[in-house]
Amino acid sequence: MTGKVWFSFIYLGGLTVLALLVPFFNFDPTQIDESLIGRPQAPSFAHWFGTDELGRDILLRSIYGSRISLMVGFVSVGISICIGVIVGVLSGFIGGRVDFLVMRVLDTLMALPTLFLILIIQVMLEPSIFNVMVVIGVTSWMGVARLVRAEVLSMKERVFVTACRARGIVERKILFKHIVPHTLNPIIVAAMLGMGGAILIESVLSFLGLGVQPPHASWGNMLENSLGYLRDAPWMALIPGVLITLTVLSLNFLGDGLWLLLDPKARERDVIHT
Amino acid sequence: MVRQKICVVFWCICLGILLSCTQSTDKQTLVMRLGAEPSMLNPILSTDAPSSSVNGYIFNGLLKVNEKMELVPDLAEKYTVSEDGRRLVFYLKKNVKWHDGVPFTASDVVFTFDKILDSNTNTVRRSDYIINGEPIGFEAVGDYEIRITLPSPFAPLLNRLTMGIIPKHIFNSEDINISEFNRKPIGTGPFVFQRWETSQFVLLTQNLDFFDKKPTIETVLLKIIPDNNTALVSFEKEEIYSSGIPGKEFPRISESSLFQTFQYYDLAYTYLGFNLKNPLFSMPDIRQAIAMAINKKSIVDGILRGYGTPAHLPTSPEMWTYPKRSFSYDFDPEGAKSLLKEAGFVMNSRTGIFEKNGDPFQFKIITNKGNKDREKAAEIIQGNLKDIGIDVSLQLMEWSSFIAIVNSDQDPKDYDAVILGWSLGLDPDGYSIWHSSQYPKGFNFIGYQNETVDRFLELGRVTMDRDKRQGIYQTIYDEIAKDVPYVFLYYPESLVGINHRVKGLSEAGPTGLFNPIENIYIEE
Numbered sequence: 001m002t003g004k005v006w007f008s009f010i011y012l013g014g015l016t017v018l019a020l021l022v023p024f025f026n027f028d029p030t031q032i033d034e035s036l037i038g039r040p041q042a043p044s045f046a047h048w049f050g051t052d053e054l055g056r057d058i059l060l061r062s063i064y065g066s067r068i069s070l071m072v073g074f075v076s077v078g079i080s081i082c083i084g085v086i087v088g089v090l091s092g093f094i095g096g097r098v099d100f101l102v103m104r105v106l107d108t109l110m111a112l113p114t115l116f117l118i119l120i121i122q123v124m125l126e127p128s129i130f131n132v133m134v135v136i137g138v139t140s141w142m143g144v145a146r147l148v149r150a151e152v153l154s155m156k157e158r159v160f161v162t163a164c165r166a167r168g169i170v171e172r173k174i175l176f177k178h179i180v181p182h183t184l185n186p187i188i189v190a191a192m193l194g195m196g197g198a199i200l201i202e203s204v205l206s207f208l209g210l211g212v213q214p215p216h217a218s219w220g221n222m223l224e225n226s227l228g229y230l231r232d233a234p235w236m237a238l239i240p241g242v243l244i245t246l247t248v249l250s251l252n253f254l255g256d257g258l259w260l261l262l263d264p265k266a267r268e269r270d271v272i273h274t
Numbered sequence: 275m276v277r278q279k280i281c282v283v284f285w286c287i288c289l290g291i292l293l294s295c296t297q298s299t300d301k302q303t304l305v306m307r308l309g310a311e312p313s314m315l316n317p318i319l320s321t322d323a324p325s326s327s328v329n330g331y332i333f334n335g336l337l338k339v340n341e342k343m344e345l346v347p348d349l350a351e352k353y354t355v356s357e358d359g360r361r362l363v364f365y366l367k368k369n370v371k372w373h374d375g376v377p378f379t380a381s382d383v384v385f386t387f388d389k390i391l392d393s394n395t396n397t398v399r400r401s402d403y404i405i406n407g408e409p410i411g412f413e414a415v416g417d418y419e420i421r422i423t424l425p426s427p428f429a430p431l432l433n434r435l436t437m438g439i440i441p442k443h444i445f446n447s448e449d450i451n452i453s454e455f456n457r458k459p460i461g462t463g464p465f466v467f468q469r470w471e472t473s474q475f476v477l478l479t480q481n482l483d484f485f486d487k488k489p490t491i492e493t494v495l496l497k498i499i500p501d502n503n504t505a506l507v508s509f510e511k512e513e514i515y516s517s518g519i520p521g522k523e524f525p526r527i528s529e530s531s532l533f534q535t536f537q538y539y540d541l542a543y544t545y546l547g548f549n550l551k552n553p554l555f556s557m558p559d560i561r562q563a564i565a566m567a568i569n570k571k572s573i574v575d576g577i578l579r580g581y582g583t584p585a586h587l588p589t590s591p592e593m594w595t596y597p598k599r600s601f602s603y604d605f606d607p608e609g610a611k612s613l614l615k616e617a618g619f620v621m622n623s624r625t626g627i628f629e630k631n632g633d634p635f636q637f638k639i640i641t642n643k644g645n646k647d648r649e650k651a652a653e654i655i656q657g658n659l660k661d662i663g664i665d666v667s668l669q670l671m672e673w674s675s676f677i678a679i680v681n682s683d684q685d686p687k688d689y690d691a692v693i694l695g696w697s698l699g700l701d702p703d704g705y706s707i708w709h710s711s712q713y714p715k716g717f718n719f720i721g722y723q724n725e726t727v728d729r730f731l732e733l734g735r736v737t738m739d740r741d742k743r744q745g746i747y748q749t750i751y752d753e754i755a756k757d758v759p760y761v762f763l764y765y766p767e768s769l770v771g772i773n774h775r776v777k778g779l780s781e782a783g784p785t786g787l788f789n790p791i792e793n794i795y796i797e798e
Binding site for chain 2: 016030031032034038039053054123127209213214215227228232243
């Protein structure tokens with residue numbers, strides 16, 4: 001475990017704790033300060049991250065924004081993992097024509113430009129955070145499915161599977177008791193990377209006004225808000241921007257770290273490299 | 275060695291391209307901005323602002339509006355109005371030619387208005403030329419005389435005759451709705467259409483055969499720049515000569531010697547409109563409570579930076595019918611709360627939201643995305659209403675889907691409340707916005723219905739006397755202000771910056787600055 005992995009772990013842990021605890025305090029992130037409308041305040045002791053163009057506290061909005069981002073990350077990745085694992089396992093295990101067909105469908109789906117697909121769906125549906133999560137989840141399971149299928153394909157040729165068959169264990173049991181648990185490691189790593197991607201997509205959608213609707217805060221719409229104020233209130237853009245970057249980067253580092261930790265082959269390679 | 279030579283040649287070519295690029299902007303070229311792609315360059319079909327601003331250079335009407343907001347003859351030499359106001363005769367100028375060289379005659383004028391009245395033409399202008407179900411008659415007498423017959427006197431008529439005249443010889447044999455000439459127009463105006471590159475620019479050049487004073491400007495380049503921030507940056511880099519300026523940048527731009535700045539009231543207002551067919555808003559008291567809960571002053575001071583005025587009436591302070599004293603509901607959150615209580619709402623102390631029969635008072639405001647002032651105003655309104663115990667959610671929509679909801683034919687329409695703005699014509703006639711016949715199809719999309727207002731709107735159209743009309747419209751304004759079908763939010767002030775090299779501007783106003791275009795020139 002390297003320093004950056006530890007940093008990512010602490011950063012994400014802290015963010016999650018803050019995001020979970022903040023609703024228990026009596027703060028309102030949409031509270032407008034009428035005396036400060038149109039005059040964003042620079043970071044100060046009263047407002048650590050400054051205020052935005054309607055006099056709202058940016059620190060508070062950032063934390064509420066992290067709730068949205070983390071929730072989108074978890075839920076949409078949850079959905080995509082569920083679909084991806086089911087499709088991947090079945091396709092890999094059944095094999096033959098079914099596998100061929102499923103893989104061609106996957107190829108087709110992967111060729112679709114996901115972001116534009118999401119944009120079109122969001123324009124047609126009413127923009128809501130629930131839709132965002134479902135749409136991201138439903139459009140991003142293809143990678144997971146391929147990963148799982150590849151793993152299942154190699155697993156089912158292993159000697160221990162043949163041994164299971166020799167002992168007369170039913171196929172279903174072999175699949176769920178012996179093969180699926182072995183695919184967990186790559187899934188966890190893919191989930192970490194997928195969360196980073198989902199958080200980015202949510203930010204893009206909110207930036208374009210198709211995600212979280214104002215006055216509710218999300219990092220994406222905070223960034224969008226800051227556009228007209230880049231010259232006189234750069235912190236309005238800087239803070240959500242840095243948060244998005246740090247979060248996505250941390251998830252990627254953590255994914256890498258977990259991969260090293262969980263995959264013995266990767267560890268060996270790592271040792272040889274260093 | 276060879277490689278070096280190739281390099282040198284390459285850089286020379288690049289430099290040459292660069293130089294030839296920059297050359298096009300000197301001499302008398304006026305570079306302006308269009309806020310969006312024009313839809314059609316045909317004055318009788320287009321409804322959007324970018325199209326009208328291009329059409330303004332290319333087409334002429336019988337009359338035009340001068341910089342003092344007066345109607346003066348344009349294609350007409352002069353005109354006469356009969357005693358009863360129902361017969362008008364227009365005598366046309368004789369030296370006018372279309373841009374393709376064909377002479378302009380009375381048949382073009384009759385053709386234009388016939389096309390507008392033809393139900394096969396996709397135009398929203400038709401109702402402008404129909405009075406109580408009867409169309410206005412246009413008849414050509416010889417080549418240079420037009421007789422107009424009205425079923426009854428019609429005050430907005432002269433304003434309606436500023437409509438751009440289109441060439442009969444071009445559209446006669448074409449389906450006007452899909453004609454290719456809607457993309458390469460032929461007009462009579464001071465500028466001739468040259469090129470339209472989609473999402474890039476529209477290029478116009480001086481009309482050497484123009485019938486009136488020829489413009490000094492030789493070329494007009496209209497760049498299509500949808501984003502306001504990008505437009506402001508181009509303006510400051512002197513790539514475009516004119517731009518709207520956001521309030522918070524206005525003092526900074528004003529101080530620069532590179533720019534001239536102007537501020538004036540447009541004929542416009544911004545409002546929060548209720549869907550009156552929604553049972554939630556059927557009671558005037560509820561709407562009044564909402565009106566009293568909204569702090570218009572904080573919107574004007576905070577969002578518009580003081581460049582505007584809180585609004586109370588469906589008109590503009592620049593309009594001649596604007597009354598000296600007007601009816602208004604002032605900011606009074608406590609009063610709003612007691613109105614809601616009288617209307618049977620009970621405060622739920624746990625949620626802080628008013629309830630009636632267990633249903634919390636909540637609704638959704640929709641507005642179009644992209645207009646920052648409106649978006650921010652919506653957030654302030656949301657906060658104001660939360661303070662008195664009304665739960666409002668917001669939705670920012672893309673323009674075309676937003677308009678599809680507002681303009682749908684269904685009754686009731688699928689929205690609770692909208693934030694929108696109206697740009698008004700020079701005539702105070704508000705028939706299309708407020709008359710009950712204009713629902714569900716028409717601009718009265720909120721479903722406003724008030725017999726007195728209907729009657730006075732009809733009267734206002736057929737009354738010619740200015741003083742009498744002023745009285746009529748004041749009655750209408752008062753009646754509407756008391757009913758609160760809209761909460762009038764603000765009259766925005768237009769803030770315009772123009773490059774210091776552009777000279778010959780007229781006084782700022784809704785029709786001013788670049789009007790007349792013939793006076794404008796670029797100083798080297």
